[in-house]
Amino acid sequence: MKALSALAFSTAWSISLSSIATIQPVFAALDNEPNNSFNTRQFLPSSTTTVNGQLESGDVDFFGFSNLDTGSLFTADINSKTIDPLLGLLDDSGNIQAINDNESDNSVLSLLTGKVPASGSLNFAVSGLRDINLIGDHLESGSYRLSLNTFNLPKLSTNPTILNGGFETGNFSGWTTLGETSIETKTFGSNPTEGNYQAFLSTGNKTFSGSIIEEFLGLEAGSLDNLGKSLEPLPDGQATQGSAIQQIFTGKAGDVLTFDWNFLSNEELFPSVNDFAFVSIGSLSKLADVLSPTVISSTTDFFKETGFNTFSFKIPTTGIYSLGIGVTDWRDSGTDSGLLIDNVKIVSVPESNYGLSILGFGVLSLILRLKSKQQNKVKSISVRR
Ligand SMILES: [Ca+2]
Ligand SMILES: [Ca+2]
Ligand SMILES: [Ca+2]
Ligand SMILES: [Ca+2]
Incomplete structure (x- = not known):
């Protein structure tokens, strides 16, 4: 991973200390x-x-x-x-x-x-x-x-909704983490999309293999490798080492979960070293990879980045959901990639209220129209007078 701010270092250090304290x-x-x-x-x-x-x-x-x-x-x-x-x-x-x-x-x-x-x-x-x-x-x-x-892998708990989705506590409160993760500010070279803080995940330093990330996120064994293989033509690659964060929360049917992400990499444009960022909620999917066509030169310590994009997922049924977000090296571990994350939130669209409000608006406008007609009648009467 590239040079980190003093804040990032202290955060990473406190996390590693807390995990070995036992x-x-x-x-x-x-x-x-x-x-x-x-x-x-x-x-x-x-x-x-x-x-x-x-x-x-x-x-x-x-x-x-x-x-x-x-x-x-x-x-x-x-x-x-x-x-x-x-x-x-x-x-x-x-x-x-x-x-x-x-x-x-x-x-x-x-x-x-x-x-x-x-x-x-x-x-x-x-x-x-x-x-x-x-x-x-x-x-x-x-x-x-x-x-x-x-x-040991961190113990998981369920939040009533997404907590600390903008990382504005300056730490990973509400989240569980695995690997090389830190909280960054704009000094990283890419501004947070919400508030002053954002999360950063790296494929360098204290990272873990794809199989351990799968276990951490509760994914099917081999699913990260399978996703990586679907992104490149050769059959034998592996998610070698990466980092991930997770939050388990209660979601309501119809609500929409969104977050902003920026994939960064030092990798060359070779399919064989196609590091990628991923999200798992309901299913596992790619956010971006080294081959992503939107990669631009970076103002961070990385050579290139996609810039911030927004991921969106509509909660299909009310229940408990696990949101996992991560980044991994592909095939080798020689050249780093990273992922910035910010503004994880749930946008509630309470359909019943929405329906009621439309109904209410309809009733109100009907009343107003009736009143207006009455007033017009009165006016017209008064004009006649
Ligand atoms: Ca933020
Ligand atoms: Ca010796
Ligand atoms: Ca060495
Ligand atoms: Ca790499």
Whole structure:
């Protein structure tokens, strides 16, 4: 993700703090050589959440975390002022599951997210930039900190109607969030469409895979991949990593939900890296993708944007609805896209009242016409006099 305002950073930080506040206190361990292969990995004591390590040229540090809560989500990141790191995730047999070199378009630090497997174990390898096979093919040398956080998907509650739809509280009150989300002002480079604040979602930094987003939003497994595949000609793409927000509310038949959105991207116009923004309410659909014809150059830190558009959905029957809005990388995670959201609202069109008011207006105008006729009669009488 691109440079964020101080406000955005503090918001993102407070959210990540609140989500990890329920887990154990931080226990730090030191990197202990030799730990240069999966088989000689350093097993960390239970409750260890941080490793302070030292990487040398050609060195790889393998670590094993254990006794984690199966099914909980995790973020693992490397911070360093001296090296350009790369982070690998391996399964319990040593097979590489994921690699991250740079967490976003403007950071060389590394970050991986996912779900703790049934074994309750996670295995990581810390190496230097571009060492995607984790064999020490790099010249980086310096200290780093590997941090692991685990947390559960947020608990959902139902609002009586859409709350904080314009984000004017300056936070995500009323919403649940997953991934890299922040509240932005006009300093972002694109003005809010309502008030002073808007929401921003990114495909860079602390993002989650499509399958975890689907679970978060209560979508059918594979539905994000299927939507992405419908937008490009090749058959094998995946919604690799993204962010989403959700609000569950009670909607009345005939009411219309609307919100404003602006899709931003640094991606080239290639179908194979067709990042997209989406909405789910009733069904899942695309808001915009990299190939959207309306993409214009951007006044934000992104290269291009669609500008603000308005999404509209008429509530078919009275009941509880889940509104999910998100953005995801497609196929790779190398180049970021984002989504600005503002002015989420429900426009009530109470049909019975509307009908009554038309009836009422009709009756009133009839009375006025009758009165007018009477007055005219009186007038005419008086004129005669
Ligand atoms: Ca090592
Ligand atoms: Ca890197
Ligand atoms: Ca707003
Ligand atoms: Ca991308």
